[in-house]
Amino acid sequence: MTNLITKLSASAFALMLALPVQAQDTLTADSVVATVNGTEITLGHMLMVRASLPDQYQQLPDDVLWDGIMDQIVQQTVLSQQDSGEETRRVRVALENERRALMAAQVIEGLVSSAVTDDAVQEIYEQTYLQAEQAEEFNASHILVESEEEAAAIVDELNGGADFAEVARAKSTGPSGPNGGQLGWFAAGMMVPEFQTAVEELEVGAISGPVQTQFGWHVIILNEKRTKEAPALDAVRGEIENQLSQQAVTQKIDELTNAAEVTRTAKEEVDTSVLSNIGLLEE
Known part of the structure; x- marks a missing residue:
């Protein structure tokens, strides 16, 4: 049809x-x-x-x-x-389903309209982004080599005054080597745990000792760190509105379903292949 x-x-x-x-x-x-x-x-x-x-x-x-x-x-x-x-049974059943769906959609529209207000959006934004502790971001460079001995020798070389970027370009085996070892800005969870921990323990400008990860041995310098700024409200408004909508609808459905007298035929009591037999509507 x-x-x-x-x-x-x-x-x-x-x-x-x-x-x-x-x-x-x-x-x-x-x-x-x-x-x-x-x-x-x-x-x-x-x-x-x-x-x-x-x-x-x-x-x-x-x-x-x-x-x-x-x-x-x-x-x-x-x-x-x-x-x-x-108006066959097939048409009648389709109309019943359509009527049910449209009426449910109308109720949902009303729930969402009541739940998603400017005040509600602002409150969630402040709780999630303005009042919450903001995460730190780090800007670091590293030199990757195969052994701890090589990493230790590089640390000595850097402590002796060698330029980090030049040493990285000359000796790092990582893909960032040609770029002086620069990794750019990253936050917690973006690097492997051992590397992340070492970075977070450094002061700006400090050089780490040899750090081992699954990729090899690293020597790291922390170039900068900053507190991650909260996003603008407009940038996350859609996400917040979706959150409010889903909460309102889920809460209402749970409330109504729990209060309703609902009986169900147990799946184990029927041959579920009957669900594919559309011909039953023609009988």
Whole structure:
């Protein structure tokens, strides 16, 4: 049935039959904009079709959409009025599911509207980003070699006044070597634990002793460190709104479900392959 409706939609947009339109300021959702053998088509019917169009059609001008939507509804109405267009069990069940889904969506929309307010967003933002302790970020360089002895010799060389970047370019086996060993800014969790611990224990400008990781032996210098700044509200607003929405909806669903009298047929009591037998709707 869905494929059939989709084909009818494409056909309707291709035909583009014009229809006189009432002045916009006189129309309401209940305004009758067409009749098909006495069956009324209202602006409300057209509005719902308009709202459910795929994204590529949403961009079309309203005067173009008017014709296509009108044609679609007229064609569907003509077909539904035929003797073969009876309301079968399959149609009835589909309508029941659609009605249930739309009513649930309407409740969810109300919950989200009540939960996602500017004040609520601001409160979450302050708790999560402004009042929470801000993480530190580190800017470090390193020299990677294969053995502890090589690393120790490099530490002595650096303590003797050698330039860290020049030594890194000459001796480091890591991919950052040609760039003087620079790793840029990173926060906790971005480096392997042994490396991260060594960096966090250094003072700015200090050079570590040999540090072993799964990659080999490192000599590290801490170039800078800073407190990570909180993101701007606009940058995380969408994330916060999603959080508030999900919390409100989940809480309400749990509340209503727990209060409802719900009975279920145990999965073990049925042959679950019946779920693929769409033919049952035709019996």
